[in-house]
Amino acid sequence: xxxxxxxxxxxxxxRCHHSxxxxxxxxxxxxxxxxxxxxxDYIRTAGLIEKLQAQGCQVKDYGNLKLDDVxxxxxxxxxxxxxxxxxxxxRLADAVHTVKKEGRACxxxxxxxxxxxxxxxxxxxxxxxxxxxxxxxxxxxxTPLTSPTGNVHGQPVxxxxxxxxxxxxxxxxxxxxxxxxxxxxxxxxxxxxLDPEEQVKRPIHLSYDIDALxxxxxxxxxxxxxxxxxxxxxxxxAEEICKTGLLSAVDLVEVNPSRGxxxxxxxxxxxxxxxxxxxxxxxxREGSHPINYQLPEP
Numbered sequence: 282x283x284x285x286x287x288x289x290x291x292x293x294x295x296r297c298h299h300s301x302x303x304x305x306x307x308x309x310x311x312x313x314x315x316x317x318x319x320x321x322d323y324i325r326t327a328g329l330i331e332k333l334q335a336q337g338c339q340v341k342d343y344g345n346l347k348l349d350d351v352x353x354x355x356x357x358x359x360x361x362x363x364x365x366x367x368x369x370x371x372r373l374a375d376a377v378h379t380v381k382k383e384g385r386a387c388x389x390x391x392x393x394x395x396x397x398x399x400x401x402x403x404x405x406x407x408x409x410x411x412x413x414x415x416x417x418x419x420x421x422x423x424t425p426l427t428s429p430t431g432n433v434h435g436q437p438v439x440x441x442x443x444x445x446x447x448x449x450x451x452x453x454x455x456x457x458x459x460x461x462x463x464x465x466x467x468x469x470x471x472x473x474x475l476d477p478e479e480q481v482k483r484p485i486h487l488s489y490d491i492d493a494l495x496x497x498x499x500x501x502x503x504x505x506x507x508x509x510x511x512x513x514x515x516x517x518x519a520e521e522i523c524k525t526g527l528l529s530a531v532d533l534v535e536v537n538p539s540r541g542x543x544x545x546x547x548x549x550x551x552x553x554x555x556x557x558x559x560x561x562x563x564x565x566r567e568g569s570h571p572i573n574y575q576l577p578e579p
Contacts, residue, residue, distance in 0.1 A: 314503040324554050329555050332559050336563050336564055358426070359428060377403030377404055381529070389534075393535055394417070395436070396532065412486070414522060419435060422438040423436045444463060483527065484527055495510060501550035502540060
């Protein structure tokens with residue numbers, strides 16, 4: 282957590298009521314495991330909107346985006362369904378841009394982490410000089426040429442980085458993408474052996490993969506990794522970013538109810554996701570475990 286404290290050291294701390302726009306992005310084509318597209322509805326049903334309103338936020342729910350498969354979507358090398366992934370992100374970018382133009386902090390409920398491409402690009406259209414806080418067990422910086430799996434949810438950062446522009450091949454569905462950040466604009470949380478030191482007063486885009494949390498807290502996700510953040514640590518990240526008053530957009534991705542082995546595993550993961558978003562907008566921490574919100578029927 283020292284990295285986060287250093288990163289936030291010179292930011293202005295202020296508290297206020299938040300105007301929040303929520304976009305559901307029920308999308309799973311950036312990886313191979315079904316179920317992650319259910320994340321937005323599970324998180325809403327667990328009480329996210331009502332809880333945000335109860336803590337003083339003005340909330341507008343923009344509903345779920347319609348993200349269909351593109352016909353005849355042939356692989357590009359190892360990359361599966363590039364046209365479908367590219368189009369989904371383009372639609373999400375437009376939706377995020379709309380939310381930001383209307384003056385709201387934007388919350389994107391995924392869906393897999395390939396959606397960060399569109400979310401961050403849409404945010405960058407209306408908000409200059411972004412910095413990116415990437416909370417994840419994985420760096421997600423593979424390119425289409427280096428990815429061992431071809432899953433775009435392991436590649437989103439590479440499409441956004443100006444330094445990697447020459448390493449990204451021309452790919453169907455991705456021609457609209459223009460890199461919008463540099464390596465010095467990123468802080469990683471949840472990874473080993475990274476030591477970013479940048480200190481800024483800039484709009485923050487928080488991209489939060491639920492698998493950054495330890496599988497004991499959030500097991501219902503596609504690629505869990507043992508040794509992740511505890512619940513308290515994961516919530517601390519959100520709380521500290523909230524305190525800056527500079528949070529401008531949030532991705533909460535990779536909640537996959539279909540990967541939970543029991544109802545309790547699903548409940549724990551969804552409740553952790555709700556708690557992270559609430560803490561981004563001012564909820565005070567309550568204990569060392571997720572608050573137990575109601576889940577939808579299977």
